[in-house]
Amino acid sequence: MKKSFYITTPIYYPSAKPHMGHAYSSISADVIARFKRLEDYQVHFLTGTDEHGQKIQKAAESANKKPQEFCDQISKIFFDLTKTLNLSNTDFIRTTEPRHYETVKQLWNILLKNDEIYLSKYSGWYSVSDEAFYVDDEIEEIDGIKKNIASGSLVDWVEEESYFFRLSKWQEPLLMFYKENPEFIQPESRRNEVIKFVESGLKDLSISRTSFNWGIPVPHDDKHIMYVWMDALTNYISATNYFSNEKNNNFWPADIHIIGKDILRFHAVYWPAFLMAAKITLPKKVFGHGWILSGDEKMSKSKGNILDPIEIINEYGLDELRYYLMKEVIYGQDGKINLDNLKNCINSDLANNIGNLSQRIITILMKKFNGILPAINNLTKNDSKILNTDESKFIDSMNNLELHNYVRQIVNFASDVNKYVNDEEPWNTKKNSNERIANILYVVIESLKKIFILLHPIMPEKSENFLKCLSISNENITLNNFNKKLDIGLEITSPGILFKKII
Ligand code: MSP
Numbered sequence: 035m036k037k038s039f040y041i042t043t044p045i046y047y048p049s050a051k052p053h054m055g056h057a058y059s060s061i062s063a064d065v066i067a068r069f070k071r072l073e074d075y076q077v078h079f080l081t082g083t084d085e086h087g088q089k090i091q092k093a094a095e096s097a098n099k100k101p102q103e104f105c106d107q108i109s110k111i112f113f114d115l116t117k118t119l120n121l122s123n124t125d126f127i128r129t130t131e132p133r134h135y136e137t138v139k140q141l142w143n144i145l146l147k148n149d150e151i152y153l154s155k156y157s158g159w160y161s162v163s164d165e166a167f168y169v170d171d172e173i174e175e176i177d178g179i180k181k182n183i184a185s186g187s188l189v190d191w192v193e194e195e196s197y198f199f200r201l202s203k204w205q206e207p208l209l210m211f212y213k214e215n216p217e218f219i220q221p222e223s224r225r226n227e228v229i230k231f232v233e234s235g236l237k238d239l240s241i242s243r244t245s246f247n248w249g250i251p252v253p254h255d256d257k258h259i260m261y262v263w264m265d266a267l268t269n270y271i272s273a274t275n276y277f278s279n280e281k282n283n284n285f286w287p288a289d290i291h292i293i294g295k296d297i298l299r300f301h302a303v304y305w306p307a308f309l310m311a312a313k314i315t316l317p318k319k320v321f322g323h324g325w326i327l328s329g330d331e332k333m334s335k336s337k338g339n340i341l342d343p344i345e346i347i348n349e350y351g352l353d354e355l356r357y358y359l360m361k362e363v364i365y366g367q368d369g370k371i372n373l374d375n376l377k378n379c380i381n382s383d384l385a386n387n388i389g390n391l392s393q394r395i396i397t398i399l400m401k402k403f404n405g406i407l408p409a410i411n412n413l414t415k416n417d418s419k420i421l422n423t424d425e426s427k428f429i430d431s432m433n434n435l436e437l438h439n440y441v442r443q444i445v446n447f448a449s450d451v452n453k454y455v456n457d458e459e460p461w462n463t464k465k466n467s468n469e470r471i472a473n474i475l476y477v478v479i480e481s482l483k484k485i486f487i488l489l490h491p492i493m494p495e496k497s498e499n500f501l502k503c504l505s506i507s508n509e510n511i512t513l514n515n516f517n518k519k520l521d522i523g524l525e526i527t528s529p530g531i532l533f534k535k536i537i
Pocket of ligand 1: 054
């Protein structure tokens with residue numbers, strides 16, 4: 035049986051249509067999911083929409099729609115985006131689905147039974163935009179307006195009856211867990227941030243609201259609805275049928291939650307505390323990536339500085355955008371993106387380097403050997419060096435979640451192969467015998483096979499198009515085939531122009 039791997043994206047608020055930041059989170063998770071499939075894992079990849087809470091209720095009101103109708107409409111746009119981005123997700127969860135309601139209620143009941151929940155009164159700051167409670171020293175006042183310092187979101191003073199989760203009780207167990215599982219929060223800098231926050235003291239967490247009603251009712255007390263983050267985080271187990279008796283499709287615990295750094299506290303503090311309190315196994319890893327910046331600011335609807343992924347895909351192509359985002363932004367850090375850089379990247383890496391390499395070699399192969407992969411004899415040191423490039427450094431980068439390095443190493447490998455071609459000059463019949471040309475073409479075509487297998491998680495469609503020309507079908511795009519040599523005598527077809535230059 036295959037080993038299984040469970041990866042999730044954040045579930046997105048369907049309060050407005052998706053932007054590049056959302057696309058980035060999802061694409062990066064997709065790249066990891068697809069890489070694990072290359073490694074022959076059975077991958078469960080979950081994404082979806084987070085549909086309850088005050089933020090959504092307000093957005094629906096402003097659009098003059100009932101919340102459910104409003105969510106149906108915008109969730110569909112996020113669902114369609116999974117297709118547009120060619121995500122390989124195996125599930126799409128909506129928190130308004132019955133399977134989710136049932137799981138959330140069961141989790142609540144377990145916490146209640148374990149005496150982890152009590153009724154009291156909340157008075158403090160709340161940000162609807164972040165759906166988060168803040169303490170005094172997280173608030174600043176600018177021109178008479180109170181805001182959260184980190185997110186810049188407006189906060190309101192809230193006083194209402196509320197159920198509380200005994201978060202304070204979990205401060206020490208959480209710190210112990212972080213210590214014993216240093217890989218749990220990544221990257222390292224984020225881990226330190228979380229530890230500092232927990233060490234500064236955890237207060238019990240308000241987990242229900244009474245001042246609006248768009249949410250999951252608290253069992254046995256339906257004037258309360260559950261705090262939207264408690265509801266939302268549970269999606270990760272709802273999708274695994276966690277509480278069902280049919281354990282055969284229960285792939286919990288998650289191997290990794292991919293999230294943006296803005297929602298680290300919820301995933302690395304509240305979520306593990308809920309799970310510990312319910313005696314449920316914790317996820318193995320939470321990775322907080324950085325923000326996509328527009329100029330120096332986070333791209334977000336409220337700042338009005340949004341790059342629309344769909345417009346960019348229509349103009350430059352999906353795989354090109356996926357490649358650019360993964361290469362350009364250091365995974366884990368903030369990254370600025372802009373159209374000039376995107377064009378440069380397409381022209382230099384894709385069209386000039388990888389595309390040109392494929393095209394010129396296959397053209398020579400067609401001309402000299404009618405597209406048939408020739409046999410090789412007497413390899414030189416230079417041939418062997420390129421031919422023996424192994425997969426280890428690529429695997430290491432990906433498994434260390436250095437997605438940017440993974441891509442950069444692939445393009446460096448392609449540059450090395452290009453240099454080899456320029457040095458060896460397979461077109462130069464004065465310099466090279468037919469036997470020698472055969473060797474060079476063989477070495478390059480084997481290398482192109484490796485390059486396009488490695489590129490599959492990043493640019494699935496381009497990779498499939500190229501590998502089809504080597505008779506490698508989609509199910510055979512795996513790391514097992516990385517070192518399996520192509521058959522001598524294989525008939526190779528031309529992929530045509532893989533990457534168009536942008537003028
Ligand atoms: N609904 C919550 C998540 C619940 S998960 C149980 C939420 N939704 S969100 O739609 O506001 O944002 C979700 C994620 O989108 C962020 O965590 C982040 O991963 C991504 N991004 C949104 N804007 C972004 C950027 N400008 N840059 C990169 N990613 C950002 O929070």
